[in-house]
Amino acid sequence: MNHINCGDDKQELMNIITNTNEWISNIQEENSHENITHIGWFKMGYYDETYLVMKGTQIFHFMFEKHNKYKCDILDLYGKQLVYKDNMVIISDYTNSAILKTIIFETYSQLCIFKQHLDLVSNLRTKKQIEYANKIIDKVNGLIKNPEVRTICLNFLKNFLHDVFLYPNSIKSIEKDIFYTVEQGEYLLLTDRNDLEKIKFEKEDEKSFYDILDDVGIKLEQDGHKLNKHLEYLADLLNSKYEINSFKDSVLVSWQILYRISMEVYWDEWNKQYGDYFIGIDELNLKHCLEIYCDIDIIDSSKLMNPEVLGRFIYYLIKQDKFEGILTLKDNYLICYDTILSLIPECLENKQKRAFERLIVKDFSNVKYSIHDIDTMNGREFESFIAHLFSKMGYSTTVTKSSGDQGIDVIAEKNGKKIGIQAKCYSGLVSNSAIQEAVAGINYYKLDQAIVITNNYFTKSAQELAKSNNVILWDRNMLKEKLSEIEF
Incomplete structure (x- = not known):
């Protein structure tokens, strides 16, 4: 909020108000949604007299202080939280809830005029933003059918935004930067505008945008609300190749295309x-x-x-x-x-x-297996047990030969889907080699999916390797869960 000293003479103040009104009128033709409303004079608490002018979402509050000095508070209400109580409006910051200003009107009708002005401005702003969003969507609908555009965006997702569209807080983090770059594009973002104003990302449970990029070996500087460098490069590239209209338009077009292609990719994977x-x-x-x-x-x-x-x-x-x-x-x-x-x-x-x-x-007198029974099994017994377990889950199963099994111990089939299972009954942690063996077996047996199952747990590197190769892991906890669910 800005404060301007206006002198100590009321006539001088009126000249300032008049000149402000003329200045506002000149701007209005360029910004038709920024209507002007004069609330007029009213007393307010410490001040003997105040005068309020509204231009769009901005307020100009002229106040006469008791020591014979006039000043003007200028505040933009866009993105601020407004709470109404009786004839009073409390204006606070969405980000930290700090109260920025309180206005106490002399009459209820003045408060109504204040509200009506903001409603009108909001409706005009919304109309303009929807028109803009429709223009961007039309461009997206045309470009997303272009094979070259799809290739460019798929490669971009693979190299720079890998899995970002799975993490809500990562989406919000990037969209906050987009919002500060192209504010009129809020209807094209997934994040609610109020959230964009108040979200804090310093202490999030989920991965941040930069954490995910770090996972795939990309280091970026976090520099406030500056648009991500690589997204900026993509927007520049698409704008130069396909004449999108402007850089800002291209940012929104790029983001929309990336989102839609991600949706298709994730649907197909699932x-x-x-x-x-x-x-x-x-x-x-x-x-x-x-x-x-x-x-x-x-x-x-x-x-x-x-x-x-x-x-x-x-x-x-x-x-x-x-x-x-x-x-x-x-x-x-x-x-x-x-x-x-x-x-x-x-x-x-x-x-x-x-x-x-x-x-x-459950009648425990008939229980055939416990996790402790499994711990005493040798490798071949464990493979047979896993085959039996999956048969109870509705799969048809085959135990592969003990030597030369090409990394797969059990093959389970159901609903036309073929799963290869690597069974590891270990007293210690299961390492990368088990994952590598399972991956090798996928092609050899023409499998749809590979699972590695152990009575123990997996090393961190094994978990990472399994994730990158789409191998499912069952550890001791998962095995115990299945023992409690299935009747043998």
Whole structure:
């Protein structure tokens, strides 16, 4: 908020107000949505008399102090939080909730004029932004069909924004920078504008944009609200090749294309890996899809809330129109993500209740296996046990020959999907070599998926290698969970 001293003479003040009004009038033709409203004179607390002029989202509050001095507070209300109480409006900062200014009107009608002005400005601004968004979307719809554009953006995602669109806070972080670069593009961003104003990223549980880039070996300087260098390069490239109109327009076009292509990629990845679990998807509602998701037998339940797993599932649901009729913005990943986060705990709790019930009613005199029994098995016994476990899960299974198995000990098939399993009954941690063997077996046996299962745990490097090669890991905890779920 700016403060301007206006002297100590009321006539001089009126001249300033008049000149301000003339200045505002000159600007108005260029910014038609920035209407001018004079609230007029009113007394306010410490001040004997004040005068309020509004231009667009800006207020010019002239105040006469008791020591015979006039001053003017200039404040832009755009992006600020306004709380109304009686004849009073409290203006605060979204970012830190600090109160910037309090205005106490003399009459309720003055407050109504204040509100009406902001409503009018908001409606005109919204109309202008929607028109702008439609222009950008038309450009996106044309470019996204271009094979060269798709290749450029796919390569960009692979090299510079790998999996960023799975992490809500990473999306918000980048969109905050975009918002500060192209403010009129807020209707083209996934993040709510109010969130853009108040989000703090210093202490987030999820990975930040820069953390994810660091994971793939890219180092960037974090420099306030400056647009990411590589996104800037992409916008420049697309603008020069396809004449998008301006750099700012190209930033929004690039971001929209990247988002849409990411949605297609994640849908395809999920559909190839888990689509067979959602047979008759067109007839399933969102709740049924969530129940199936929580019961997918090859996903470690501890990973169900991981954005890299949950995020792909949400993009799959978006592409299948499962948020239709539930959300207004049914293809906004951030809104869909929050919706699923609000629903999934109930599904997981129901799953835990079923496991609890099985545990309570189970006749332990007939229990054939415990995790401690498995610890005493030799390698071949463990392979046979895993084959038996998957047969109980509805798979047809084959144990490969003990020598020359090419990295796969058990092959399990269900719904036309072929899974290769590397079984490791170890007393210590399982290392990279088991993952490498499983990856080698995928091509040899023409498998759709590889899983490495152990009665122990995996080294960190083994987990990283499995992630990069799309190999599923079952550790001791997952194995114990399956023992409690399945009747042998």
